[in-house]
Amino acid sequence: MHLLVTGGAGFIGSNFVHHVLEHTDARVTVLDAMTYAASPAALAGLSQERVRVVQGDVADADLVSGLVAQLTGPDDAVVHYAAESHNDNSLRDPSPFIRTNIIGTYTLLEAVRQHGVRLHHISTDEVYGDLELDDPDKFTEHTAYRPSSPYSASKASADHLVRAWVRSFDVRATLSNCSNNYGPWQHVEKFIPRQITNVLSGGRVKLYGAGANVRDWIHADDHSSAVLCILERGEQGQTYLIGADGERSNLEVVRLILSLMGHDADDFDHVTDRAGHDLRYAIDATRIREELGWRPGFRDFEEGLQRTIDWYADHRAWWEPAKQSVEQSYARQGQ
Ligand code: NAD
Ligand code: DAU
Numbered sequence: 001m002h003l004l005v006t007g008g009a010g011f012i013g014s015n016f017v018h019h020v021l022e023h024t025d026a027r028v029t030v031l032d033a034m035t036y037a038a039s040p041a042a043l044a045g046l047s048q049e050r051v052r053v054v055q056g057d058v059a060d061a062d063l064v065s066g067l068v069a070q071l072t073g074p075d076d077a078v079v080h081y082a083a084e085s086h087n088d089n090s091l092r093d094p095s096p097f098i099r100t101n102i103i104g105t106y107t108l109l110e111a112v113r114q115h116g117v118r119l120h121h122i123s124t125d126e127v128y129g130d131l132e133l134d135d136p137d138k139f140t141e142h143t144a145y146r147p148s149s150p151y152s153a154s155k156a157s158a159d160h161l162v163r164a165w166v167r168s169f170d171v172r173a174t175l176s177n178c179s180n181n182y183g184p185w186q187h188v189e190k191f192i193p194r195q196i197t198n199v200l201s202g203g204r205v206k207l208y209g210a211g212a213n214v215r216d217w218i219h220a221d222d223h224s225s226a227v228l229c230i231l232e233r234g235e236q237g238q239t240y241l242i243g244a245d246g247e248r249s250n251l252e253v254v255r256l257i258l259s260l261m262g263h264d265a266d267d268f269d270h271v272t273d274r275a276g277h278d279l280r281y282a283i284d285a286t287r288i289r290e291e292l293g294w295r296p297g298f299r300d301f302e303e304g305l306q307r308t309i310d311w312y313a314d315h316r317a318w319w320e321p322a323k324q325s326v327e328q329s330y331a332r333q334g335q
């Protein structure tokens with residue numbers, strides 16, 4: 001098997017590359033533009049016989065077509081992670097989100113259509129908008145799309161394009177919509193790494209608004225095992241929601257991080273809330289569990305969080321260069 005992994009130098013894409021190398025015999029070509037969010041270090045030391053890294057733009061039609069044309073085996077596939085991924089950035093400047101997430105996906109779709117190659121498209125639970133805190137129903141594969149931010153609207157657009165190419169052009173594709181990931185190599189702009197590295201660098205933990213917003217946390221390793229499971233056993237044209245029943249309010253997460261790091265659990269600042277801030281995400285992962293037999297490996301969020309804290313404490317040289325400019329940018333927004 002030969003996989004083309006777009007965005008394979010990012011937080012989740014690089015985790016998937018490691019997972020594939022460990023659990024299959026596949027060769028991997030990574031296509032990544034190496035934006036500010038990429039971590040080439042996350043791919044360092046991998047077998048050069050099995051992994052090739054190509055720096056380039058997923059919206060570059062000639063480059064993408066050339067790479068997709070090299071996928072000639074029956075099980076070869078494109079796994080499409082490349083995206084602009086941070087909501088707060090999409091509120092400051094939506095333009096790269098439109099280009100990478102929508103035009104990039106369109107470009108890939110045209111290439112897999114031309115060369116008859118399978119695609120697995122990586123998406124997010126945010127395409128479904130948000131839930132009330134007391135809503136008994138979680139998101140399912142049948143929930144209507146209702147995205148709130150430029151980021152989630154661009155991901156929703158990409159999902160619609162994939163489904164249209166499946167129906168109109170018989171492109172072989174599967175989709176997955178996953179909940180909030182945490183784990184090593186996540187950029188310090190994101191919630192959990194931001195708070196851990198604030199504590200490690202002597203700064204203050206920053207909670208948007210009252211912190212009542214709920215996210216459904218899953219370890220990135222479990223996202224990767226779910227995607228590989230879909231590649232191996234998923235039904236063409238089907239969508240799978242990926243989640244691990246990890247609902248926590250942001251307030252709970254902040255208090256847990258502070259406690260695990262030996263600080264007073266109330267030692268944080270309330271800062272300006274995110275515009276249009278989604279209240280709650282929650283995934284019903286019944287389909288992938290029952291139809292494909294997938295199960296998450298991390299059952300204990302506290303343990304996964306402790307391991308993530310330890311990882312950031314051990315990898316200061318990786319995150320410190322980005323930290324100051326990220327905090328300056330947040331400070332300009334009162335965050
Ligand atoms: P990330 O920002 O850490 O990584 C994105 C990667 O894509 C980076 O390496 C970046 O260089 C690359 N990239 C960006 N623009 C590109 C372009 N034009 N061409 C080629 N490469 C480009 O993001 P992530 O958190 O790892 O998310 C990966 C995917 O998973 C995204 O599609 C995201 O929507 C989806 N997702 C993320 C989460 C989450 O919690 N982080 C949850 C569900 C789904
Ligand atoms: O649900 C999946 C999505 O999860 C992915 O599609 C996105 O790519 C990923 O970034 C993530 O989106 P969120 O907006 O939920 O994640 P973020 O880490 O930015 O924020 C998580 C929650 O924490 C959110 O409610 C906002 C809040 N927050 C965030 C930051 C950066 C804070 O309270 N303080 C902060 O400093």
